[in-house]
Amino acid sequence: xxxxxxxxxxxxxxxxxxxxxxxxxxxxxxxxxxxxxxxxxxxxxxxxxxxxxxxxxxxxxxxxxxxxxxxxxxxxxxxxxxxxxxxxxxxxxxxxxxxxxxxxxxxxxxxxxxxxxxxxxxxxxxxxxxxxxxxxxxxxxxxxxxxxxxxxxxxxxxxxxxxxxxxxxxxxxxxxxxxxxxxxxxxxxxxxxxxxxxxxxxxxxxxxxxxxxxxxxxxxxxxxxxxxxxxxxxxxxxxxxxxxxxxxxxxxxxxxxxxxxxxxxxxxxxxxxxxxxxxxxxxxxxxxxxxxxxxxxxxxxxxxxxxxxxxxxxxxxxxxxxxxxxxxxxxxxxxxxxxxxxxxxxxxxxxxxxxxxxxxxxxxxxxxxxxxxxxxxxxxxxxxxxxxxxxxxxxxxxxxxxxxxxxxxxxxxxxxxxxxxxxxxxxxxxxxxxxxxxxxxxxxxxxxxxxxxxxxxxxxxxxxxxxxxxxxxxxxxxxxxxxxxxxxxxxxxxxxxxxxxxxxxxxxx
Numbered sequence: 001x002x003x004x005x006x007x008x009x010x011x012x013x014x015x016x017x018x019x020x021x022x023x024x025x026x027x028x029x030x031x032x033x034x035x036x037x038x039x040x041x042x043x044x045x046x047x048x049x050x051x052x053x054x055x056x057x058x059x060x061x062x063x064x065x066x067x068x069x070x071x072x073x074x075x076x077x078x079x080x081x082x083x084x085x086x087x088x089x090x091x092x093x094x095x096x097x098x099x100x101x102x103x104x105x106x107x108x109x110x111x112x113x114x115x116x117x118x119x120x121x122x123x124x125x126x127x128x129x130x131x132x133x134x135x136x137x138x139x140x141x142x143x144x145x146x147x148x149x150x151x152x153x154x155x156x157x158x159x160x161x162x163x164x165x166x167x168x169x170x171x172x173x174x175x176x177x178x179x180x181x182x183x184x185x186x187x188x189x190x191x192x193x194x195x196x197x198x199x200x201x202x203x204x205x206x207x208x209x210x211x212x213x214x215x216x217x218x219x220x221x222x223x224x225x226x227x228x229x230x231x232x233x234x235x236x237x238x239x240x241x242x243x244x245x246x247x248x249x250x251x252x253x254x255x256x257x258x259x260x261x262x263x264x265x266x267x268x269x270x271x272x273x274x275x276x277x278x279x280x281x282x283x284x285x286x287x288x289x290x291x292x293x294x295x296x297x298x299x300x301x302x303x304x305x306x307x308x309x310x311x312x313x314x315x316x317x318x319x320x321x322x323x324x325x326x327x328x329x330x331x332x333x334x335x336x337x338x339x340x341x342x343x344x345x346x347x348x349x350x351x352x353x354x355x356x357x358x359x360x361x362x363x364x365x366x367x368x369x370x371x372x373x374x375x376x377x378x379x380x381x382x383x384x385x386x387x388x389x390x391x392x393x394x395x396x397x398x399x400x401x402x403x404x405x406x407x408x409x410x411x412x413x414x415x416x417x418x419x420x421x422x423x424x425x426x427x428x429x430x431x432x433x434x435x436x437x438x439x440x441x442x443x444x445x446x447x448x449x450x451x452x453x454x455x456x457x458x459x460x461x462x463x464x465x466x467x468x469x470x471x472x473x474x475x476x477x478x479x480x481x482x483x484x485x486x487x488x489x490x491x492x493x494x495x496x497x498x499x500x501x502x503x504x505x506x507x508x509x
Contacts, residue, residue: 031490033057034309038295039065039267040274040324043073044089045461045474046314047258048098050265052482053312057489063265064306066297068273071262072255073315075471078432080350080407083390084253087346087409087434089471092254094246095160097167098475099257103250106260111251112393116370120219123379125359127215129369148212152240155206159194159237162187166476169501175483179449179467181497182480183234191234195467196445199236200229219373223384225469226344226413228376231442235468242470253391254471272299276325277311279455293458310485314461314478316341317450320437329455337450339466341437347410348388349421351428353402364403381420383411405429439469452481459485 037053039046042065050063070076077084092099103109120128131137141149165186176182183191194202199221200213208217213229217240221229224239231239250256262269276296283290296305315322319336326333355367370387374380387399388407400406410416410424415433450463464477487495498504 034061034489036062036064036306036308037310037312037485038293038306038308039063039312039314040295041065041073041314041461042067042069042071042258042262042269043314043474044075044258044471045478046073046312047071047261047265047267048102048475048478049312049314049461049481050267051102051261052479053310053485054265054267056482056486059266063267064270064308065262065267066270066272066274066295068271070255071269072258074436074438075253075255075258076434077253077255077391078348078434080348080430080432083407084392085348085388085407085409086249086253086391087348087432088436088438089254090249091242091247092249092471093241093244094248095164095241096472096475097164098479099472102257102261102475106257106264108256108260109251110248111389111391112397113248114389114393114397114399116399117368118371118373119358119369120215120375121358121372121380121385122375123377123381126369126372127375129360145209145212145216148208149216151206152203152208152212152217153244155203156237156240156244159187159234160241162191165501170476170479170483173483173487173495174498174501175480175487175496176452177484177497178452179463182464182476183467185499185501194233194237196447197233198230198444199233199239202233202236203229214375218376219384222376223371223373223411225439225442226342226383226411227442232444232467235442238468238470238473249391251392270297270299272297272304274322274324275303276327277313277458278326279328280307291456310457310459310489312459312461312481312485313454314474316437316462316465317460318440326454333454333458338448340441342439342441343413344383344436344438345412345415346434346436347412347416348430348432348434349408349410349425349428350405350430351408351425352405353408354424354426355402357424365401367402368399369402370399381412382416382424383413385410385424440465452477452484457485457488 034057039049046065050065053063074088076088078087118130119126163186169185176185180192183195203213218229220243221227221231221236221239224242225231274295274297278294280292280294282292292307292309293311294305294307295311317337318339318341321341323335325335355362355364372385374383386409388409449466450460452459452463454460459481461477461481464473
């Protein structure tokens, strides 16, 4: 059974690599193609949208990407001592087929693998420290938690198997008009239930113990989403998948995917902040009125505006993330949707770790733990502590022990005080802090998920984050919206919101 799954996944990946300009989308009806498309946001979602929209609409359409900051968005690096280190999104799952496809098309490669060891910290001492021997780790987990650990991997694998259906649908050109319909196509009512219950509720219902959730699952959700097991079950499963083996990153930094996609799409970068989007009307050649969108923005040269046939908003429309005013729409489009984004502070410290802070008696020169996760209690002021490797691994590089100065990344909900730093480190050369509104604050049930379609040809890519926030989720949403925009432009309704696709297509690969 496992071999069959692997072969299907391999075929899907090779199919994605062979997708042409229009992929498997049906040939368009006779209608004039759009002349201009605007994408607001130059992160992984916006640049992937540019890539896929170019595939769908061909070389003639002009695509402009608005980005007020740095291309890459929440994928970013920091230079410390002449080396670049990841400060934003850092890991990619081996089954993230879009990200794999991007690397193949852009000529990028995975970063060289570096060995790592994990430990769990309760605020006073290490409750678990990974051994170099697999069998030792297995016996420890079996002794403490029975078969919970094995069953967790099986549970996540079952969810991933259903998740993989989205690649098959997109390979054949199918799209979905809402997050709920996309999730239902992948996993039916089960996925919709997961989104509207907590991870804790979902796993307790599957028979996992509360002790296992507290000791093992919670540290994983804290490092990946800065939140407890009370996040929604779907994003919780994504977090647990992020604890799998085979995780990888891009050689030179994950943000290179964004700049590569932007270049490959031949989109024009507009370094400006979008302030407003309004709907306008103008006469068409047939004499009837045609709608278009006016995008107002502020750049280095001051305020300006341009008009577009299609607009994709690829930045979160939430408080603290953007302030785009929508005017002339009926029903009105809110500047901010309900919900808030969770603050995670990433602090990069080049220093000497105080191993006694972790309650270990191990000598620093023998302490090689690279990732320290934490339990959800008042004694843990940090979410995680990890030693970082450069985004480009130097030749002959090997992990160093805690007795040497190196770069550590600390995730916390609040900025670290001088006292915090003095507790964690014996000394340091530099401290760099980045405050991210990195992902939504997940408090299910979230029954007011923003729509993909804000207006006739105005789309919202980041709506998908309220199911789960990840690089691959943004790429999936980008592909979905490119297909959706194409089908709606050419009125190909047979490719939108089709039910029972899994049953209909499973015999075609």
